[in-house]
Amino acid sequence: MIAVAGGKGGSGKTTTTLGLARALSRRGAPVVAADADWDLPNLARLAAETDADGGRDARRGAEVGGIEANTVLDAVREADQIAADRAAPTVLAAPDEPRSVDPGATFNALAGATPDGAPVLLDSPAGASPDVAAPLRAADGALIATPLRRAALRDAAKTAAIARRLDCPPVGVVAIGARSVPERVETLLDCPVLGAIPDGGAAPLADPAVRSAYDGLARRLGETAVATGWQVA
Template identity: 30%
Template structure:
């Protein structure tokens, strides 16, 4: 049975899209079938990161009732990884109904081993609809106390809404001496720390090249961290469903 995992954060710019792309490709490398979904309807970037920037049908068209979700699934250049892209123009944003995101994305359940959903930041309507499309949540934060506390609040809300919070990623750690230590971040977040992704020039280079770092420089520290994340996610995702079963 496929798993639906929302990638969420309290603030923008934490690395949700980078995490979604790299986690999806890393899981694909491990032999899992994966569908990455760009559910950030106003700031769509996942499509560009994953090399599909000219899609005829997007998640916006599906939410507007123009097309089916099947027509919005594209193969990517990465093994075992498909993508449901989003549009990057405001005209599509105006016609898409974000309230339809959960019912739309959940149609992918069972067709893939993992559906990884790139969500907007915060707790606004668009973000909540995107996050509630998943059954489990992966939180992404940076090592700044304001970012950590905002992401913690998102986790609390999603737990109360019935989603399983798998844990969090401490992204871009080590950039400054003021960074919150991982053990302190975990204490504040009150959910498991799954992996620390270090500040790594290779990740920025990969972004500029339009190729996620696990493919661009697989031996880099950043890539190794995302592969470690994929390994942990593959072992813990779906735990709640298995226990209930």
């Protein structure tokens, strides 16, 4: 299980979670992508809005943005494992009443509800809020998503430090809105750069260059899978 984490809101975590999930699906992996940002959930909505760009996301249950989306809580309450599809990622929305749900127990249960070897991506809350602790504690590692602006990199470094303290070592960093990454970024965050995602404009997941960049990120993440506790197809 990988927590996609970052600094302040707008750092590209949700787009990276979905873009990476779709890229892993294109490699044949039965991916599950879950919204762990329960105060500002938008993963299922983004999946619905960009469905034609990236494939068919599995949905049923609570209504999100005019479509039906299974929630994280629905998934862990079911008796059977999640039937993750190899053709497209299974996208799980935030619970309908998140304040009545224990996020730590839910994310821990999600790991047991997914097929063996299936990558699970958690779209984590921004920054250093208390809510970010639950997905980081449940995950095997963190993927740090950040723009290359000075303030954003400082925030990303704080997030990486929090992840380490919660026994969720950063497995890599992905630079958002960039085509290349200075070497000092690896030094600052103390983890390898796994990808650079170019600016795709208002609809980045529809941009072929962005799609290709996420394919490259999925490949490089697969090369580090031994450190994450799961295998990538």
